[in-house]
Amino acid sequence: MSKISVKDLNLHYGSFHALKNINLDICEREVTALIGPSGCGKSTFIRSLNRMNDLIDGVKIDGEMFLEDQDIYQPDVDVVSLRRRVGMVFQSPNPFRKSIYENVAYGPRRYGIKSRNQLDEIVERSLREAALWEEVKDRLKSSALGLSGGQQQRLCIARALAMEPEVLLMDEPTSALDPIATSRIEELIDQLKKEYTIVIVTHSMQQAARISDKTVFFLMGEVIEADDTQVIFTSPRDQRTEDYVTGRFG
Amino acid sequence: MRTEYTERLKNLKIKLLKMGSLVQQVIEESLQALMQQDMEKADTIHLMDDRIDALELEIEVECMNLIALQQPMAKDLRVIGTILKAITDLERMGDHAVNIARQTKLIGQEPFIKPLVDLPRMARLSEEMVAKCLDAFMKEDVNLAREVAHDDEAVDEIYEMIYTELMEMMIHDRGVMNQAIHLLFIGRYLERIADHATNIGERVIYMVTGERVEIN
Numbered sequence: 001m002s003k004i005s006v007k008d009l010n011l012h013y014g015s016f017h018a019l020k021n022i023n024l025d026i027c028e029r030e031v032t033a034l035i036g037p038s039g040c041g042k043s044t045f046i047r048s049l050n051r052m053n054d055l056i057d058g059v060k061i062d063g064e065m066f067l068e069d070q071d072i073y074q075p076d077v078d079v080v081s082l083r084r085r086v087g088m089v090f091q092s093p094n095p096f097r098k099s100i101y102e103n104v105a106y107g108p109r110r111y112g113i114k115s116r117n118q119l120d121e122i123v124e125r126s127l128r129e130a131a132l133w134e135e136v137k138d139r140l141k142s143s144a145l146g147l148s149g150g151q152q153q154r155l156c157i158a159r160a161l162a163m164e165p166e167v168l169l170m171d172e173p174t175s176a177l178d179p180i181a182t183s184r185i186e187e188l189i190d191q192l193k194k195e196y197t198i199v200i201v202t203h204s205m206q207q208a209a210r211i212s213d214k215t216v217f218f219l220m221g222e223v224i225e226a227d228d229t230q231v232i233f234t235s236p237r238d239q240r241t242e243d244y245v246t247g248r249f250g
Numbered sequence: 251m252r253t254e255y256t257e258r259l260k261n262l263k264i265k266l267l268k269m270g271s272l273v274q275q276v277i278e279e280s281l282q283a284l285m286q287q288d289m290e291k292a293d294t295i296h297l298m299d300d301r302i303d304a305l306e307l308e309i310e311v312e313c314m315n316l317i318a319l320q321q322p323m324a325k326d327l328r329v330i331g332t333i334l335k336a337i338t339d340l341e342r343m344g345d346h347a348v349n350i351a352r353q354t355k356l357i358g359q360e361p362f363i364k365p366l367v368d369l370p371r372m373a374r375l376s377e378e379m380v381a382k383c384l385d386a387f388m389k390e391d392v393n394l395a396r397e398v399a400h401d402d403e404a405v406d407e408i409y410e411m412i413y414t415e416l417m418e419m420m421i422h423d424r425g426v427m428n429q430a431i432h433l434l435f436i437g438r439y440l441e442r443i444a445d446h447a448t449n450i451g452e453r454v455i456y457m458v459t460g461e462r463v464e465i466n
Contacts, residue, residue, distance in 0.1 A: 205321075205323065206321055209323075232324075233323050233324060233327070234323075234324060234327060234328065234460065235324065235328070235459075235460025235461075236324050241324075242324045242325055245323040245324045246252075246322070246323050246324050246325060246326045247252050247255070247323075248252060248256075
């Protein structure tokens with residue numbers, strides 16, 4: 001079932017046409033990987049899924065983007081609650097300079113949850129979901145900055161999960177991590193897709209192949225091909241996809 | 251882009267062709283040994299087969315290395331997958347040539363119970379099928395690959411004929427039974443060789459189009 005449905009989306013940065021007539025469906029409880037060379041529009045696209053591009057000057061967006069039955073680009077949409085439904089994890093782990101506990105409790109607190117019990121519950125659930133609980137349960141009050149890179153990234157995932165999002169956007173979430181931390185995150189993504197719809201930007205085609213159900217190939221602001229991951233990596237239809245996934249692009 | 255990798259893929263294809271031409275040669279020579287009742291030649295067939303087996307191993311190792319080290323995708327992956335499957339088919343064809351030589355030796359110098367016309371025809375067709383499926387592989391020619399399947403039907407028909415004919419001979423004259431059985435086996439081996447060529451043809455279609463087909 002389609003969770004996000006994009007229709008004729010165009011995005012301009014000033015005079016630069018960054019996304020061209022994007023039409024795409026993102027399925028619920030699946031991992032969708034966005035691949036393509038640098039500057040192809042995949043990061044712009046993922047940021048448009050929770051209106052992060054609104055923060056950039058000179059951006060003009062038209063077209064429709066439905067999160068279930070709501071067009072998220074309608075003027076009456078509350079962007080803050082949209083970002084609550086569509087959480088995001090960035091390329092390099094960016095925990096706050098606070099304790100592990102406070103990093104996770106930050107969002108819910110801002111949403112007005114004050115009960116200590118409730119916050120404890122949210123923190124534990126989120127850390128468990130992010131496969132970090134066992135490693136940090138005895139030092140929740142210690143600084144998040146003392147964690148390893150991989151742990152910090154899982155903490156950021158826990159922080160996003162604390163808001164109980166429906167969709168989780170991940171922009172190259174493992175590019176700053178070593179192979180072991182990477183494989184933990186990949187395993188986590190596989191777990192999380194049972195509950196969440198996940199969209200991930202990755203420069204590693206092996207990663208896209210390993211963890212995603214659907215793969216979307218972007219090139220120069222266009223979606224060239226979107227299909228089952230297996231199809232993209234064994235029998236892509238478009239020659240440009242073929243050239244990219246076989247490493248002959250350019 | 252990816253110059254070394256592209257070069258290695260190309261060399262892999264060339265090795266497959268080399269293996270294919272050895273297979274064609276071994277089929278031809280095993281038939282010559284039979285037709286000329288040349289026992290010395292029949293004795294050399296297994297040596298050629300050893301070379302085919304060695305080449306199979308070499309190609310397999312290279313395929314595994316490319317998969318492990320270069321992460322081939324899409325068409326490249328299909329090419330390597332096709333090669334991995336094709337070498338098994340080619341290797342089996344080599345084994346069948348050895349089997350033909352073995353039957354030839356069992357017949358020995360005993361005069362043929364009938365003039366051998368259909369078996370050489372089958373052998374020629376099978377050999378051509380091997381050449382054709384490898385040609386289809388190199389040229390990525392789907393139509394040529396399909397032709398191989400068509401040729402297989404002709405081989406099957408000849409085999410049916412040989413089978414019926416030899417059966418009848420055996421019913422009428424128990425004395426021919428021994429040699430007739432050897433000849434039947436040889437027909438069977440040639441028919442199998444043609445089947446393996448058809449398999450390669452099917453893989454070539456997958457390699458080119460990404461779609462799996464079962465022709466025969």
